[in-house]
Amino acid sequence: MTNWLYSELEARGLPLVCVGVRQADAVLSQMQNKTDENGAALLSELARTEFYRKVMVKSRIARHRRALLRAKNFTGACPV
Secondary structure, three states, rough: OHHHHHHHHHHHOOOOOEEEEHHHHHHHHHOOOOOOOHHHHHHHHHHHOOOEEOOOOHHHHHHHHHHHHHHHHHHHHHOO
16 A cells, blocks of 8 residues: 555655654554554654655556566466
């Protein structure tokens, strides 16, 4: 879902940064009082201070090619 959402928001010209899930999870695991409100506040603080690692999101063409290769490998592995 991240790939689709990123592509659609980028197509609308919005400024985006995709943060690595491991880093965000590590930051959120340090919370004492785990609520949605506190999690959102902590993630916004992470964005404000720019203390995160940006990750690349694959292009739509790259995702499509990978899906075709997986389908080819899947159909090739099943004898008819």
